[in-house]
Amino acid sequence: MLTRGELRHPRLSTLDLVGRSVRAVRPVGKHLLIRFDDDHTLHNHLRMDGAWHLYSPGARWRRPAHQVRAVLATAERVAVGFNLHDLAWLPTSAESRLVGHLGPDVLDPEWGAEHEAEAVRRLTADPGREIGRALLDQSVLAGVGNLYQTEVCFLLGRSPWTPVAEVDAVRAVRLCRELLLRNAWHPEQSTTTSLRRGTEHWVYGRRTCLRCGGPVSRGCLGSGLESRVAYHCHHCQP
Template sequence: MDLTGRGVHEVRPVGKHLLIRFDDGHTLHSHLRMDGAWHLYSPEARWRRPGHQVRAVLGTAGKLAVGFNLHDLRWLPTKAESRLIGHLGPDLLDPEWGDEHAAEAIRRLTADTGRELGRALLDQTVMAGVGNLYKTEVCFLLGRSPWTPVAEIDAARAVRLCRELLLRNAWHPEQSTTNRLRRGTQHWVYGRRTCLRCGARVRRGTQGEDVEARVTYHCPHCQP
């Protein structure tokens, strides 16, 4: 599809959904899933991924936005966006986030008190934006394993931590949950062999079934 001549007036992320809104009342919707990405390049720069992964290129005289491995890519009227994102919970990076958003996220998180914390945090209909890395690290900061029932955690603190970690990393490519950017110190337990806090051996397991199965990590000492 040729979009030449159209102007982009807003780009809005909602969880892993990206809404690129054009001045003619249409939206280009993409979903990153596990391996999708948008890269920004100068026109003469070499792309960091192979060309066969490209599904979209948006360009101006001075910059290119290149979409790689965009498994979901749709062109639709902006007023119809709710068809694709209406099922999502409160967006943790919503610039208008306030007490009502937080209360709704808490309500959805605690709707099933017997649900495993890790699975509830990954449910985009509860809150939009938490991926597997943040789920793992939020569980660590709460001092509970990902298999802890939601009933046993402070739901308000869980929501607050999710938003805090996402905001902290919103404007740089590194995903640090420790406030450190030095290699090997960016995460407490995710992808680690030993806990960054106490040095205990990190346990690695799988949570969820089938397509929802995710590798997860926890420290048995810090997360009883």
């Protein structure tokens, strides 16, 4: 049961959450759904800079107070939401209004064969589309960001500009889930299984390929506001 529950948001500042209990927390891509025992949900979107931290009562927060958008506390723990975007309070039954357009979430705890098959179906719906752009499309597969699509393309042995038709779509989906699951419970993002500085990624953010030592090229994937920096190794990703 919450002993403190404040939301620092113009539309929700008068909502008092004290006395309510959180019954579930479900991520859907960068959306986070916090479900309460009164059949309501607190929705927030992390975007690029949002984060939730867990503290012991009385512990010093690691980010400045002006970034705080939510404080949810029990007698044992304090959850602080920093730089949260698009905060909304809605009936749990209406969650699909906000996340119903998204593809299967790779971190869904109920993930199974049906989720994988649906993700593969969405991924291959446009065979001529670049695999990098398809993996970044949240309506195809929710939760895959630029770092992970870059590293998945590397592990597939294909550049991000390769048409989907030339890629093993099942393996692509499985790699996305494998890499995100591997990093789900710690802040470091390693796609190589190594957490040693400078060896966490194969090509993302690197000048040389961790596998072959060859040069890593930087390019642009997509255009306009949706453009992303893409990395690839010419030797390992022909």
